[in-house]
Amino acid sequence: MSPRAINARTRLLESARDVIRAKGFSATSVDDLCKTAGVTKGAFFHHFKSKEELGVAAADFWSETTAALFAGAPYHQPDDPYDRLIAYLEFRKDLLAGDLPDYTCLVGTMAQEVYDSAPAIRDACHASISGHAMTLVPDIRAAMAARGVSGFTPESLALHTQAVLQGAFILAKSGNSVSFAQDSVDHLIRYVSMLFSQSREEKK
Amino acid sequence: MSPRAINARTRLLESARDVIRAKGFSATSVDDLCKTAGVTKGAFFHHFKSKEELGVAAADFWSETTAALFAGAPYHQPDDPYDRLIAYLEFRKDLLAGDLPDYTCLVGTMAQEVYDSAPAIRDACHASISGHAMTLVPDIRAAMAARGVSGFTPESLALHTQAVLQGAFILAKSGNSVSFAQDSVDHLIRYVSMLFSQSREEKK
DNA sequence: CAAATTACCAACCGGTCGGTATGTTTGCAA
DNA sequence: TTGCAAACATACCGACCGGTTGGTAATTTG
Numbered sequence: 413m414s415p416r417a418i419n420a421r422t423r424l425l426e427s428a429r430d431v432i433r434a435k436g437f438s439a440t441s442v443d444d445l446c447k448t449a450g451v452t453k454g455a456f457f458h459h460f461k462s463k464e465e466l467g468v469a470a471a472d473f474w475s476e477t478t479a480a481l482f483a484g485a486p487y488h489q490p491d492d493p494y495d496r497l498i499a500y501l502e503f504r505k506d507l508l509a510g511d512l513p514d515y516t517c518l519v520g521t522m523a524q525e526v527y528d529s530a531p532a533i534r535d536a537c538h539a540s541i542s543g544h545a546m547t548l549v550p551d552i553r554a555a556m557a558a559r560g561v562s563g564f565t566p567e568s569l570a571l572h573t574q575a576v577l578q579g580a581f582i583l584a585k586s587g588n589s590v591s592f593a594q595d596s597v598d599h600l601i602r603y604v605s606m607l608f609s610q611s612r613e614e615k616k
Numbered sequence: 617m618s619p620r621a622i623n624a625r626t627r628l629l630e631s632a633r634d635v636i637r638a639k640g641f642s643a644t645s646v647d648d649l650c651k652t653a654g655v656t657k658g659a660f661f662h663h664f665k666s667k668e669e670l671g672v673a674a675a676d677f678w679s680e681t682t683a684a685l686f687a688g689a690p691y692h693q694p695d696d697p698y699d700r701l702i703a704y705l706e707f708r709k710d711l712l713a714g715d716l717p718d719y720t721c722l723v724g725t726m727a728q729e730v731y732d733s734a735p736a737i738r739d740a741c742h743a744s745i746s747g748h749a750m751t752l753v754p755d756i757r758a759a760m761a762a763r764g765v766s767g768f769t770p771e772s773l774a775l776h777t778q779a780v781l782q783g784a785f786i787l788a789k790s791g792n793s794v795s796f797a798q799d800s801v802d803h804l805i806r807y808v809s810m811l812f813s814q815s816r817e818e819k820k
Numbered sequence: 821c822a823a824a825t826t827a828c829c830a831a832c833c834g835g836t837c838g839g840t841a842t843g844t845t846t847g848c849a850a
Numbered sequence: 851t852t853g854c855a856a857a858c859a860t861a862c863c864g865a866c867c868g869g870t871t872g873g874t875a876a877t878t879t880g
Contacts, residue, residue: 420858436729438642442838452859453839459857463838513732523790524728525640528717538790564806568799571787575800576776579783583775586727586742595772596779602768603807624828646868657869658829667868 421459423449428470429477434513437467437525437533464530467522471536474518475543482547493554494608500548501604504577505597508590516585517541520578541578545570559608569607576600625663627653632674633681638717641671641729641737668734671726675740678722679747686751697758698812704752705808708781709801712794720789721745724782745782749774763812773811780804 427448431440442463446456460466487499508515523537545567552566577600580593631652635644646667650660664670691703712719727741749771756770781804784797 434732436640436642436733438640439729439733441836443836454843454859454861455857457839461839519790520786521728524725524786525643527789527792528638529640529643534790534792538792541787541790564799564803569803571796572780572800572803575783575787575796576780577783578786579779579781582724582728582782582786583745583779585731586723586738586745588731588738588742592775592779595768596776599768599773599776599807603803603810606807606810645866647866656829658831658871659827661869662827662829665869 420449420451420455424451424456424459424466425470425473428466429474429518430513432470433516433518433521437522442466464533467526467530467533468536471519471522471533471540475536475540478540478544479547482544493551493558496551497548497555497604497608498601500551501573501597501601504573505594505601508584508593508597512585512588512590515590516581517578520581541574542571545574548573555608561608569604573600573604624653624655624659628655628660628663628670629674629677632670633678633722634717636674637720637722637725641726668737671730671734671737672740675723675726675737675744679740679744682744682748683751686748697755697762700755701752701759701808701812702805704755705777705801705805708777709798709805712788712797712801716789716792716794719794720785721782724785745778746775749778752777759812765812773808777804777808 424445427445428440431444431448435444442453442456445466446453456466460469485503487503488496490496490499519537519540523534523541526537527534548570549566552569556562556566576596577593580596583592583596584590628649631649632644635648635652639648646657646660649670650657660670664673689707691700691707694700694703723741723744727738727745730741731738752774753770756773760766760770780800781797784800787796787800788794
């Protein structure tokens with residue numbers, strides 16, 4: 413790929429990431445993206461055969477960049493799987509900074525909009541959310557085993573953390589304040605810490 | 617208001633409720649709504665001065681109809697506030713039936729899309745979510761007092777339940793399966809039951 | 821009952837949408 | 851140097867968008 417190609421295609425994907433998070437997928441026009449990326453419409457349709465294909469590519473791009481972000485994050489350092497899980501949630505809470513469109517989730521936003529009109533985008537969004545959740549499963553499974561916790565699957569708890577985060581974004585958007593999201597993540601952290609607390613044998 | 621008016625305006629709001637939940641706000645055209653409601657575009661702009669005003673009216677309509685639904689629901693019957701709270705969550709889980717667009721939340725869908733392009737709609741959505749959440753606060757507060765639970769506000773827990781539900785809808789849509797939502801509500805019920813379990817004094 | 825108001829309609833408007841047709845430029849290989 | 855494909859740019863299209871128009875029919879009001 414030539415240097416020019418890297419710039420145009422990548423800049424379009426970065427523009428999609430930013431503009432779609434702010435305006436939504438449907439309300440974002442191809443011209444919007446071209447203008448933001450500083451390319452022409454011809455370049456757009458050279459790299460993506462349709463707006464829908466860009467949506468899929470944007471979801472995949474999101475998967476890759478967020479995977480790199482989380483892989484390099486410090487929450488993997490604790491030795492205990494449970495501590496790593498809590499550190500992950502604290503890390504997610506710390507990410508709730510800056511302007512609203514900067515910390516919300518591209519694929520959560522898109523999935524809601526296109527789930528019945530663009531199945532390909534929806535599937536890419538699901539793969540992104542689910543794929544990220546699955547990175548938590550080994551630690552959840554190990555923590556459950558180490559502390560004798562049962563009654564649910566590791567996968568369901570991993571997905572539940574993502575559900576809380578997605579819901580927290582919606583509350584933050586509608587209420588126009590990040591504090592709604594922070595409060596919900598606090599409840600999630602409390603839930604996980606209670607799930608794995610040593611005194612669970614006390615439950616009736 | 618004349619019979620004719622009731623029909624056209626209400627049918628437009630009902631169409632908005634159904635079509636927007638399926639396609640999203642931006643992707644829903646005024647012509648779509650008119651065709652679904654069986655009225656002309658002139659009638660649409662007679663009742664609503666803009667598409668945005670319809671969005672606000674649809675959010676308000678949603679608030680009213682869901683308030684009536686929950687007011688008449690059976691989860692208010694238990695004598696204990698905690699039991700009522702659990703019954704509410706079970707009721708929400710029972711509502712997860714039928715096709716996806718039938719049980720998802722109109723205002724959660726809209727808020728995500730329009731939060732920076734149509735503040736009036738966003739505020740109406742927030743009022744709807746928040747207003748419904750606040751109906752849970754008295755029971756949460758009473759349950760906290762009765763069982764000596766503290767460490768968070770009743771309001772934050774009420775909003776957290778809505779965050780989980782909104783996030784559950786996103787997972788259900790992206791994964792195209794209601795089971796994702798049901799699993800998350802199960803985790804929420806487990807969280808609430810642990811919060812108010814009698815053995816909480818065991819916590820370290 | 822006449823006047824005013826509301827409810828509604830069909831046709832239409834300027835503008836924007838996603839997408840295409842047809843170039844021109846660039847980088848690289850032979 | 852030339853050939854050639856990929857990487858862009860320009861100009862444009864038909865369809866559709868939200869919204870407006872001028873008008874008619876029904877209802878309410880004094």
